[in-house]
Amino acid sequence: MQRFGRDSTLDQSFPRKLESTISRALATIQLSTIHTTMSAHAACICTGNQIRRRSPIQTPEIGISIRYLIVHAVSRESSARSFHRRPASNFWLGDTKPMDVSRRELLKMTSMLAGGALLPGFPYRGEATAQGNFTAEADLLVDYEIRIGASAVEIAHNRFISTTTYNGHFPGPLLRFKEGRQAIVDVVNETDTPEQLHWHGQRVPVDVDGAAEEGTPFIPAHGKRRIVFTPGPAGFRFYHTHNRAGADLAIGLYSGQVGPVYIEPKSEPGDYDREVFLTLKEFEPSFSRGGDMAMNFLLPANKTKALKEQGESAMKASLAKGMPHGFEVGYRSFTINGRMLGHGEPIRVKQAERVLFHVLNGSATEIRSLALPGHSFRVVALDGNPVPNPASVPVIWLGTAERVSAIVEMNHPGIWIMGDLADDDRRHGMGIVVEYAGRAGKPQWIAPSHSYWNYAGFGKHGANAPPPDETFEMIFVKENAAEEGFNRWTINGFAYPMGNEPAPPLFHLKSGRRYRIHMRNASDDIHPIHLHRHSFELTSLAGTPTSGVLKDVVMLGGYQEASVDFVADNSGLTLFHCHQQLHMDFGFMMLFDYL
Ligand SMILES: [Cu+2]
Secondary structure, eight states, rough: OOTSSSOBBTTHHHHHHHHHHHHHHTTTGGGGOOOOHHHHHHHEEEEEEEETTOOOOTTTTTTHHHHHEEEEEEHHHHHHHHTOOOTEEOOOOSSOOEEEOOHHHHHHHHHHHHHOOOOOOOOOOSSSSOOHHHHHHHHHHHOEEEEEEEEEEEEEEEEEEEEEETTTTSSOOOOOOEETSOOEEEEEESSSSSEEEEEEEEEOHHHHHHOOOOOOOOTTEEEEEEEEOOOSSSSEEEEEEEOOOOOOOGGGGGGOOEEEEEEESOOOOOOSSEEEEEEEEEEEEEESOOOOOOSBBSSSSSOOOOHHHHHHHHHHHHTEEEEEOOOOEEEEEEEHHHTTTTSSSOOEOOOEEEEEEEEEOOOOOOOOOOOOTTOEEEEEETTTTEEEEEEESEEEEOOOOOOOEEEEEOOSSEEEEEEEOOHHHHHTTTTEEEETTTTTTOBOOOOOOOOOOOOGGSSSSSSSOOOOEEEEEOOOOOOOEEEEEEEEEEETTOOOOSSSOOOOSSEEEOOOOOOEEEEEEEESOOEEEEEEESOEEEEEEEEEEOOOOEEEEEOOOTTOOOEEEEEEOOOOOOEEEOOOOHHHTOOOOEEEEOO
16 A cells, blocks of 8 residues: 555554654743743634634654644644544534635634634633744645545435545535645545545646555545645646546446535636536446447547557457457436436526636546537636637537536526436436526526537637657557456557556656657547646647647547647656546556656
8 A cells, every 4th residue: 555655644643643742842842932822822723612623733754843733732632523523624613503714714813813812712811922923824724624435425306325425525525725825635534445536637746646656645544644735737626536446336436536626826817707616427337338428529520540440440350259349337327516407406697697617527437518508608718727719619528537617608598407418318417407587497408509529729729839859659549348348448559557566657758848649549439538747738639730728638539649748847657547437447547757
């Protein structure tokens, strides 16, 4: 489990370690100029049962200031009590109702305390003033606590499924961060399985990223891990488990371990009235032989003849040997924000309102589409990154793990179904009702005419991306049903090992260089290709150059080619894989390393 030996897990012996560190610190306290009592109380604002928060525990290895030790000595008991139950972003002000308090408000509260303001029951001594920098201390507060555990999720009225979630809900809580401001997240794993929580789309170091293949330490079963990082880049990201599932449809992304992240930019254009976050997700998976997913919506549509011939002849040869088609995954229920169509709260809107939808495809395996009859989506960001050319489309399409941020002007009053184009999936729940104020009636669905999705439409027109320093050639191949009935996937002939043994990196990077990945898909599947810890620029789609669209997942069409460029600017092992769980688990992964 700790094969990389750098686990910063707060282990079970942590309280004992902390206690001895506290004793050591207390022994030297006379040397300190800290006004003990006030510092302790003001900094911890965690006295009695009035206000609780997670105290800023630091492991001795990380280094801990005397002030924090004192703070913690005072607050340890109450925080220990609250540790397993309280989302760190919530504070209790003496009653049972959780209240969201932003960091800004907390800072305000902290300075109130420092300035002598009283909170009910706060044993303030009055004579001391706060010494030092409370902002620095507030910065050490835990922003969020994420608990991984099994829970029941009510996806429709009186219809409960059992799955693993974050904080007992699906989707996991929306985590809001500030670009460039350090964040602290505690992840508590209440399951029997070591877990990985991946910060999808963020430029973070390997020990934060959340991929065992890169060397991120696991969050131990029944253990916890504190993650300290600087969120970025700004925009719509998400977090999800990065455990592989293989043939186990209860774990990995088949579970409910998905939640949205929004990293507020330093300056927000704010060209909308409000934001709505939507997480699209299927539940109750099962295996089937072959699927029926939409395949004909990507533009440019031209396929590469050689890839088609290669893929088709391989499939023909496999079937001729008597092999069945490899397994695919289907689902019984479909949800938006954890509710099947008609079973959740509608999105209530007013005429002329401009709603910014942040849509996440949290599926393990599926491509999703979304339309709102009579309305169009003005796409302003893809995978959280503003696009150079915001453009309006009738339908948005998202491969697994993709995000689309789009503004909808509410100019067509009624009660509508915003839903997936696939009738079967929508009828099984993939939709949400949009309800205009003052309107009543049965929600209406009107299928849009066939529409295409072309990333290049949101890119720079008439501009080419700068040439790369080096191009990596990759070919993706399917070996039908080759792995105990599952399709095996290879990148340049190499299937990532299905066991836990580390794999050697296939390509090597030098810091500062710009690389192009030229991808060729010798299969008929669409692959949502994902690069960890870096963003890439789309530079060619099916042979047509493009530029300006920055993403971290791109759908590569069946028998198509595409190129993406990225700058090697975040050293460490870097995972590259298809985000379709069934593909990544059965070989479709590889590592870059930095030289
Ligand atoms: Cu794939």
